[in-house]
Amino acid sequence: MQIQLNELMKTIKGQEAKLNDKERRDSFRLRLENKTCEFQLLNVGNKNINPLKKGKAIISDISYTGMKLICPYNLPIQQGVEIKLYFNLSNRDFVLKSKIVRKEEYSDKSHYIYGVVFTETDERTNDKLTIVLREIEMEQRRISEPRLYTPNRLNSL
DSSP states (O other): OHHHHHHHHHHHHHHHHHHHHHHHHTSOOEEEEEEEEEEEEEEETTEEEEEEEEEEEEEEEEOSSEEEEEESOOOOGGGOEEEEEEEEETTEEEEEEEEEEEEEEOTTOSOEEEEEEEEEOOHHHHHHHHHHHHHHHHHHHHHHSOOSOOHHHHHTO
């Protein structure tokens, strides 16, 4: 009876994790390739970082609410890490205060993947980010759409 109860609890926890993952991923995400950013550590736990430590990362994907970063630094996210992100998309600069909310670790510990949520953005920055993400999405769709016809092919009809 206890074994069955333990198995049932594992199943429930697994389903809860899947549901939480789905809710987290409901936001539109735009995949980026080879887009780098810089960041500054602002706070780790309740401690301000002085002088501010800087690092570089690769933006794997981005949404209106956050992004996924890949970097070689092992940050102690269980203490709560606040960062300021600096990046450029479509020749527009962004500076966004953010919080690291998730961490994935690779077995060789050569790099880490962090889920980041933007914490302080004003309406103007939100609008600018929304416009840029839409432009990039449209460009990616345009490039990846198969062409059903070409002008030369039309002339041969």
